[in-house]
Amino acid sequence: MTGVTMGTVRDRYRDGVRELGGRQKTSKGAPAYSRWVNRWLGRRFAAAANVAGLTPNAVTGLSALLTFAAIATLATVRPTPLVGVLIGVGLALGYALDAADGQLARLQGTGSRSGEWLDHVVDAIKTASLHLAVLIAAFRYFTIDDAWLLVPLGYSVVSGVFFFTMTLTDQLRRSARGKETQFMAADGSSSTLYSLAVAPTDYGILCLALGLVGWQDVFVPVYTLLFVATAGFVLLALPKWYREIRTLG
Template sequence: MMRVPYAEARRTLASAQKPGAGVPAYLRWINRPLGGRAAVVAASWGASPNGVTAASAVLGGAGVLVLAGFPSWWAGPAAALLLLAGYILDSADGQLARIQGRGGPAGEWLDHVVDGIRAPLVHIAVAVHLARTESADWLVMVAGLFSVLVSAWFLSQLLAEKLLPRVSGASDAHGRGVLESFIKQPQDPSTTYLVVAFIGAPVVFAILYTGLFAWHAIIFLASLRRKHRQLIDATDR
């Protein structure tokens, strides 16, 4: 892959950024900007988007292995740092593709496959860590259920995008977009990774993790109901 000069990569990316309105706060103001910087550096090195996706998968996998493999207090912070680093590259691969003009369904598919594997594995690793540290059985069960929930949510989102007709419209006002960004923050993977960092503090982790699971469950059920209604309405038209 031909290298793109650093300054040119920055200019190209600046003119091809996705809108941020309504995107979770961490993704919008931290992860995407860091991913953009990583993408510009990767472009100047001649890296490929699939290579960046692979690096993201390796970092995420390392975080999962650390969390599941080491029943020590430091495993949580170490895993969180690895997962967050992988999350930065998860934003970088798409931005690199836009810099290089290589965006396409194959790269998007690979990115979604990695996301679909990583999301439940994080909670499975949490369950393994909790079991190895002899945590309460109910908390281990919550982690197992969390892995099922995120998989079902991911699948429902993909199917809804495929089955629902595309509707074009004006984006929300800036103020509403900012509010939505903070409201949606709990569902962003970064929130889960930050909570994982506290796994060495059992009481704090149990409160944060079960609260996050409850929030996900409530929003997921509401999302299912809304999307089912949208699909029925689309069929009746």
């Protein structure tokens, strides 16, 4: 009986992964880590959550728990190499679960405005707090010129603007096209080269970079480069998004 039960569980899991493989959001504009790593992990977490009987909101809660535990650790615990790796793993798993909640909703047919609202609120809190945690950690534990503290402060501003404008632009696109759900893969995809080029703006890459916080001499230049790349992308994207929204009427 146990063998049959385990076989059924495996079949349900595989069926879920297979079904979600054909029901992905468009990869247009998606950077490399989110496109090829995080969505891959998200499908598997979503299929496992479905077998376990979890709701999308429960998965959102697990994502928030891992993410904010990692952010709190970053701000309050001296960043040794082990602590840094744990922070990076916690953020990366939280990000994968963030991808899984929407996929689980599609798999179960339970997508809702309240679920999307909850997901965006968690993302907004994460966006507002993550770089401030880096700022606190650098002030408390780094041996570095005080001028560098402007980097996480600026990164916090850039990330907040990026998240808000990207979310608003997507909502306005969907409203103009009369679609309640986010675009599926049939609506197109970005080239491999583009996904690799915008990889420095990817939250998943930032999670991995934060795993280096225990090695200050490596972390500081990597984090600074990601900030410069993200700021440059936002400066280029804002006028493009504005022109696009104007064409929507």
